[in-house]
Structures are given as C-alpha cells and as structure tokens.
Amino acid sequence: MxxxxxxxxxxxxxxxxxxxxxxxxxxxxxxxxxxxxxxxxxxxxxxxxxxxxxxxxxxxxxxxxxxxxxxxxxxxxxxxxxxxxxxxxxxxxxxxxxxxxxxxxxxxxxxxxxxxxxxxxxxxxxxxxxxxxxxxxxxxxxxxxxxxxxxxxxxxxxxxxxxxxxxxxxxxxxxxxxxxxxxxxxxxxxxxxxxxxxxxxxxxxQHAGNLVGANNSISGQIVRLWRAFRGQWRAWNAVHELAIKTFEERLTPENRAAFQAFQRARNGGWPFERLSVFKRVGIRRQSELQTRFLPIFALLNRL
CATH class of the missing domain: 3.90.550.10 (Spore Coat Polysaccharide Biosynthesis Protein SpsA; Chain A)
Known part of the structure; x- marks a missing residue:
C-alpha cells in the first residue's frame, strides 16, 4: 500500500x-x-x-x-x-x-x-x-x-x-x-x-506572478547566480552544514570526505584549496555555468 x-x-x-x-x-x-x-x-x-x-x-x-x-x-x-x-x-x-x-x-x-x-x-x-x-x-x-x-x-x-x-x-x-x-x-x-x-x-x-524557474534558460541561471551573490546559497548551505553534522558518521566514506572538503571551501581554507575543491572532489551543480561559479562564491564567502 x-x-x-x-x-x-x-x-x-x-x-x-x-x-x-x-x-x-x-x-x-x-x-x-x-x-x-x-x-x-x-x-x-x-x-x-x-x-x-x-x-x-x-x-x-x-x-x-x-x-x-x-x-x-x-x-x-x-x-x-x-x-x-x-x-x-x-x-x-x-x-x-x-x-x-x-x-x-x-x-x-x-x-x-x-x-x-x-x-x-x-x-x-x-x-x-x-x-x-x-x-x-x-x-x-x-x-x-x-x-x-x-x-x-x-x-x-x-x-x-x-x-x-x-x-x-x-x-x-x-x-x-x-x-x-x-x-x-x-x-x-x-x-x-x-x-x-x-x-x-x-x-x-504556477500561480500569477510566480511562473518563473520553469526552464533552465541562461536568464534563469543568471537570476540564480545573482541570488547566490546576494547570499541565498550561503544561507541555505549554513543550515545544511549544521544538519549534516548531526549524522555525519552515517555518510559513506566518500561522501563524508566530500562534505568535509566542502566545509573547508566554505569556511576559510587556503584560497588555492577553496578554488580547487570542487573540481578535485567533484561537487557540482547540474548547470556547467553555475558549477564554474562555485569556487568564486567560496572565495567571496557566498557559498
């Protein structure tokens, strides 16, 4: 059932x-x-x-x-x-x-x-x-x-x-x-x-005034990136970081290593590491454009 x-x-x-x-x-x-x-x-x-x-x-x-x-x-x-x-x-x-x-x-x-x-x-x-x-x-x-x-x-x-x-x-x-x-x-x-x-x-x-985000157009991606620059992604990631820590030991070893690398990228690791984490570990968004901005947002403390 x-x-x-x-x-x-x-x-x-x-x-x-x-x-x-x-x-x-x-x-x-x-x-x-x-x-x-x-x-x-x-x-x-x-x-x-x-x-x-x-x-x-x-x-x-x-x-x-x-x-x-x-x-x-x-x-x-x-x-x-x-x-x-x-x-x-x-x-x-x-x-x-x-x-x-x-x-x-x-x-x-x-x-x-x-x-x-x-x-x-x-x-x-x-x-x-x-x-x-x-x-x-x-x-x-x-x-x-x-x-x-x-x-x-x-x-x-x-x-x-x-x-x-x-x-x-x-x-x-x-x-x-x-x-x-x-x-x-x-x-x-x-x-x-x-x-x-x-x-x-x-x-x-979708209701009046809310018919947005229905496609993956360049303009839609730019809107998402602008919101990230304004701090939206960082606010979301802060909540998830705290929440994932409560069950971190249950992550697979590979995913636990990725999570720990992600934390270093977000929270003040060396600049080179913050730039390289995403490519080295494989953390990425579905959009190639948005993925390329992840290390930049990490350096700007917007991730």
Whole structure:
C-alpha cells in the first residue's frame, strides 16, 4: 500500500482537482492523509466530508502552523507500515500513471536499501495551460550534487520505508530549507539509491506572478547566480552544514570526505584549496555555468 501525504493550507480553490487526479490513478492500492496547517477557506470542512464518505482519505489538523517543510517531515513520523510513501501538493494534477510508474521502479529495489524516485513536471498556469517542462537534468543524482542543489520536487517523489526511516532518524530539531532537498541529501549521502525520471508525472500549477524557474534558460541561471551573490546559497548551505553534522558518521566514506572538503571551501581554507575543491572532489551543480561559479562564491564567502 502507498501512503500519500498531502499538506494543505487554504487550498479550496484547486484541491478538488488534485483529489480527482489521485482517485484516477491506475495503481489503486493507496491511502491519502491530508495534513491541514490552519486553513480558513473551507478546506477543512471539505476534507472532513471527504473522509467521512471515503475511507481512503484521512484528515489531520495541525495544532499549530508548521509551514510546508515541517508539515511534511513532522507528520511523516506519524505514518508507518506502508510499502511506499508519496508527497502531494494541494493544487497539482497528477498524470494517471504517476503512482504506478514510481512504484514499479521502487519494487525492483531491495527493501532494505533506502530509495527515492522523483521526476520532471509539466509547468502549467492557473488555468492548466501548458507553459513548458521543468529542467531535464543530465548528471546522475548524487550527494556531490545534492550538497549544492535540489533537483527533485517533493510533489513528484515516492520513497520506500527504508528511506522514510533513514530520514526520520536523521531529522534535526531545527527548521530545514525544504523536505524534498533534505531527502535528496540524506538518502544520497548515506548510500541510498536516487532515481530521476526524465518524463514528467504531473501538471505543476504556477500561480500569477510566480511562473518563473520553469526552464533552465541562461536568464534563469543568471537570476540564480545573482541570488547566490546576494547570499541565498550561503544561507541555505549554513543550515545544511549544521544538519549534516548531526549524522555525519552515517555518510559513506566518500561522501563524508566530500562534505568535509566542502566545509573547508566554505569556511576559510587556503584560497588555492577553496578554488580547487570542487573540481578535485567533484561537487557540482547540474548547470556547467553555475558549477564554474562555485569556487568564486567560496572565495567571496557566498557559498
């Protein structure tokens, strides 16, 4: 059985369409739990009615507002004994075979090995008009990429019990950046398997004023680099550095060495070392342009 976790917050406008796409899945052995974060728009009432008439759905109301990352990760600890788990946003439209495609891959992995599947998305506007696809990443997923970049959207993810247990065991007490990025870091870092599917699995709805980052254009890369120069990457990496230290002994030897080299590059090693770490160790982003800027940002204390 697959347990679907859907975080909701004032999602009444589009949630019914998402629920309909879950109900239309070709793989039918699933249960969906909605974790509501304090909705005031009728979302809770609608989900209560849904759970009463269909036992495939459940509703949990958070006692305090958790935010999207903690909503997913904290509540994942309450769910056990599923064969696999899938995250869901409240306003996407899943392709009918989304669950089946992911589960067919997971079923071929040894159950004792932490494994995570994620995929590309079709970008759509509020009215579901096609606006493009998310970037097609060419480099194989790895800790050397995960330490500097998130490439797997949580709304596409499915993972097995071994991955769930590993992430729960390594969850720090402080706030993380995002649940999907944390899965990528932990599972790849501790020797698990990551599968990136280049075929899209859902319609990812972008709202007015937010239809950006849907492609890997030069202009989009320049925007990301500008944000890095302003300190965004360094702020994210500071959180991840502290969090990874809490389970550093569980990293594979190769990944532990990469993490330690990355720390030296970020935190004041010799200039030559800070420039050479990324090429020598193999830490890189999916974009060659952005990878070339990593040592420069390290020297400028922006990494």
């Amino acid at each position: 697959i347990e679907i976790l859907c975080a909701t917050y004032n999602g009444m406008r589009h949630l019914r369409e998402q629920i309909a796409s879950i109900e239309a899945q070709t793989l039918t052995d699933w249960h969906a739990t909605f974790f509501d974060d304090g909705s005031t728009d009728g979302t809770v009432e609608m989900l209560k009615a849904l759970a009463l008439r269909d036992d495939r759905f459940s509703l949990v109301q958070n006692s305090t507002n958790l935010g999207f990352c903690r909503n997913f990760l904290n509540n994942l600890s309450k769910l056990e004994n599923a064969d696999a788990y899938a995250f869901s946003d409240q306003d996407d439209i899943w392709y009918p075979d989304k669950l089946e495609r992911a589960f067919n891959w997971l079923a071929r992995v040894d159950a004792a090995t932490p494994a995570v599947y994620f995929a590309r998305t079709e970008i759509v506007d509020e009215h579901l008009n096609h606006a493009g696809l998310s970037p097609e990443f060419k480099l194989e997923p790895s800790f050397f990429n995960a330490i500097v970049q998130s490439i797997g959207g949580g709304n596409t993810m499915m993972f097995n019990s071994a991955a769930r247990n590993l992430v729960m065991d390594t969850l720090p007490e402080f706030q993380l950046i995002s649940h999907d990025w944390w899965f990528y870091i932990v599972v790849s870092g501790c020797g698990g398997i990551i599968r990136y599917d280049a075929e899209p699995v859902l319609k990812y709805r």
